[in-house]
Amino acid sequence: MTPFRDLPIKQKLMVLNIGIAAAALLLSGFLLVVIDAVLFHQSLRSDLGTFARVIADNSTASLAFDDPQSAGEILGALHARTHVISACLAREDGSMFADFTRPGSNRRCEKPPPADEIHSTWDAVIVTRGVVLKGRKIGSLTIAYDNGELTERIRIWGAAVLAVLALSCLVVVWFSARLRSIFLTPIVELARTTAAVSATKVYSVRAASTSGDEVGQLAGAFNEMLAGIESRDADLRTTLLEREQALARLAEVNWEFQRSNEQLARSNEDLERFAFIASHDMQEPLRMVTIYSQLLVKQCGEANAETANYRDYIISGTARMRDLIADLRSYLDITTAPREMGPVDVNGAILKAKESLRAAIEESGADVISGPMPVVNGLESHIVSLFQNLIGNAIKYRSDQPPRIRISAAVVDGMNCFEVSDNGIGIAPEFHSQVFQAFRRLHGREIDGTGIGLAICQRIVERKGGRIWVESQVGQGATFKFALPRLHSEDV
Amino acid sequence: MSNKISILLMEDNPGDVQLLRLALSTAGVDCEFIVISDGAQAIQFANQCAEDSGRIVPDLAILDMDLPKHDGLAILEALRGSAHFAALPVVILTSSPTLRELPKLQSLGITRHLTKPPDLDAFMALGVVIKEILEANRRS
Numbered sequence: 001m002t003p004f005r006d007l008p009i010k011q012k013l014m015v016l017n018i019g020i021a022a023a024a025l026l027l028s029g030f031l032l033v034v035i036d037a038v039l040f041h042q043s044l045r046s047d048l049g050t051f052a053r054v055i056a057d058n059s060t061a062s063l064a065f066d067d068p069q070s071a072g073e074i075l076g077a078l079h080a081r082t083h084v085i086s087a088c089l090a091r092e093d094g095s096m097f098a099d100f101t102r103p104g105s106n107r108r109c110e111k112p113p114p115a116d117e118i119h120s121t122w123d124a125v126i127v128t129r130g131v132v133l134k135g136r137k138i139g140s141l142t143i144a145y146d147n148g149e150l151t152e153r154i155r156i157w158g159a160a161v162l163a164v165l166a167l168s169c170l171v172v173v174w175f176s177a178r179l180r181s182i183f184l185t186p187i188v189e190l191a192r193t194t195a196a197v198s199a200t201k202v203y204s205v206r207a208a209s210t211s212g213d214e215v216g217q218l219a220g221a222f223n224e225m226l227a228g229i230e231s232r233d234a235d236l237r238t239t240l241l242e243r244e245q246a247l248a249r250l251a252e253v254n255w256e257f258q259r260s261n262e263q264l265a266r267s268n269e270d271l272e273r274f275a276f277i278a279s280h281d282m283q284e285p286l287r288m289v290t291i292y293s294q295l296l297v298k299q300c301g302e303a304n305a306e307t308a309n310y311r312d313y314i315i316s317g318t319a320r321m322r323d324l325i326a327d328l329r330s331y332l333d334i335t336t337a338p339r340e341m342g343p344v345d346v347n348g349a350i351l352k353a354k355e356s357l358r359a360a361i362e363e364s365g366a367d368v369i370s371g372p373m374p375v376v377n378g379l380e381s382h383i384v385s386l387f388q389n390l391i392g393n394a395i396k397y398r399s400d401q402p403p404r405i406r407i408s409a410a411v412v413d414g415m416n417c418f419e420v421s422d423n424g425i426g427i428a429p430e431f432h433s434q435v436f437q438a439f440r441r442l443h444g445r446e447i448d449g450t451g452i453g454l455a456i457c458q459r460i461v462e463r464k465g466g467r468i469w470v471e472s473q474v475g476q477g478a479t480f481k482f483a484l485p486r487l488h489s490e491d492v
Numbered sequence: 493m494s495n496k497i498s499i500l501l502m503e504d505n506p507g508d509v510q511l512l513r514l515a516l517s518t519a520g521v522d523c524e525f526i527v528i529s530d531g532a533q534a535i536q537f538a539n540q541c542a543e544d545s546g547r548i549v550p551d552l553a554i555l556d557m558d559l560p561k562h563d564g565l566a567i568l569e570a571l572r573g574s575a576h577f578a579a580l581p582v583v584i585l586t587s588s589p590t591l592r593e594l595p596k597l598q599s600l601g602i603t604r605h606l607t608k609p610p611d612l613d614a615f616m617a618l619g620v621v622i623k624e625i626l627e628a629n630r631r632s
Contacts, residue, residue, distance in 0.1 A: 291511060291610075
């Protein structure tokens with residue numbers, strides 16, 4: 001069956017059509033031939049019966065007068081009936097009276113049966129009729145009639161059936177060709193379109209829909225499906241294109257970003273180097289200016305109020321410049337400090353910070369209370385500096401009440417989170433990010449300072465991988481918070 | 493102090509030279525200075541003195557670490573290389589309190605490391621410190 005399954009539909013159809021037509025024709029032809037043969041056989045028997053009766057009656061006189069010659073003549077006339085093979089006229093005792101045998105036949109007369117009968121053998125029909133004179137049977141006639149006529153009829157009928165069969169096959173072939181154009185061509189067209197779409201991935205082609213039947217509906221549905229795929233394909237292509245464009249833009253932006261980052265890093269490095277050199281080299285001339293102006297002042301003495309003013313400006317100016325340079329240096333030194341640091345107990349660092357701020361704490365009457373503190377990774381001088389700046393700021397920017405400074409620590413999101421809160425003047429939210437910029441000050445000279453403290457704090461915290469921020473409102477104190485990574489031993 | 497004290501001052505900043513003179517005289521030290529203002533000259537001086545053993549040995553050397561051409565370490569090595577200056581007390585003077593070469597300098601033998609003070613009063617106090625060093629050396 002497999003080879004048949006793989007045949008193209010048109011051949012399948014042809015084979016099916018021929019097969020069905022042949023089977024129907026053969027069956028009906030066979031039935032017709034059989035029925036005809038049976039009917040013919042029956043009529044032959046009946047005709048032969050009558051025929052034999054006529055011959056038997058004609059032969060009565062010959063037998064009654066014992067004239068075999070006339071009987072032979074009567075039987076010899078049977079020669080004209082080509083299908084009569086033999087005819088035998090026997091006396092009542094069974095002895096042969098006269099006979100006729102067709103030349104070429106080897107049939108011999110046999111002893112006739114006692115009663116009238118008709119029986120058929122495979123090649124002949126044999127009829128026996130009694131010869132009766134005045135109610136007394138005086139002999140019997142037996143005629144053998146061959147089946148040649150029947151065979152002839154069957155042969156003619158068979159030939160006719162075969163001829164019809166051949167003709168039918170021709171009609172089927174022709175009809176299949178017609179069918180193909182009506183029925184198969186749309187399917188083949190559909191199949192070709194499908195193959196083309198599958199091979200080229202071009203979804204804009206459409207199958208030709210010519211009929212309203214199932215194939216036409218299939219083609220319509222296929223076209224609808226193609227339209228759906230085409231629109232989805234177009235959407236997909238657009239999306240892909242957009243994504244590619246977006247990716248390209250992103251890569252471009254990334255590259256620009258990286259380049260500007262590198263430039264920034266380079267200019268940052270240059271700036272740091274410049275600041276470092278400047279802070280170093282400015283110290284010497286500043287020292288000279290400071291000391292020699294002091295010397296000048298000392299030697300000139302108190303000339304008058306005006307020169308005393310000048311003197312004060314020089315002294316405060318040089319002092320401020322010295323502070324700025326010193327602060328700049330300590331700010332820059334944070335970066336040059338070694339990165340690998342040991343554990344620092346923050347409790348101890350806060351004590352040291354408070355110790356160095358003792359004068360300011362006592363003078364302002366500040367109340368500095370710190371809770372239990374963890375051990376962090378770092379450089380002790382940095383941690384001390386961090387708290388010294390934050391506590392110092394809390395005292396420096398106090399309100400009219402005595403400073404109340406609270407320091408606490410907790411673990412938040414896996415980081416050590418510290419808080420230094422005060423009851424000072426507070427910072428307006430719009431300045432929260434500015435306060436961490438180097439040398440950025442929100443207050444004038446009424447409050448002492450260079451504006452480097454919080455920048456130092458930020459640098460220390462960020463260098464340790466943490467971050468620092470402030471939460472504050474004007475007049476409501478400020479809370480400086482910073483988060484530092486926990487020690488590795490705590491990361492369990 | 494019977495005869496005049498001699499101080500070898502290796503310093504390129506005339507302002508500091510002037511201030512040291514003033515500080516020492518204010519502290520009551522009557523001394524004369526041999527002033528050398530660059531590293532090459534200092535090394536040349538050390539080598540010359542080694543050949544001429546008749547020259548007087550200063551009572552104290554004050555060495556600024558940041559001289560042009562040769563740094564303080566090279567100069568101290570040159571000084572200690574000659575028998576003439578092997579026992580010379582040397583005070584190192586720097587502008588910043590941190591000194592990376594300090595261990596090497598100490599192994600070559602220095603008396604003290606002093607920082608140039610940022611204001612007049614502290615500078616004058618430096619005169620007193622140097623006077624004490626001179627007196628301590630004289631006694632020993």
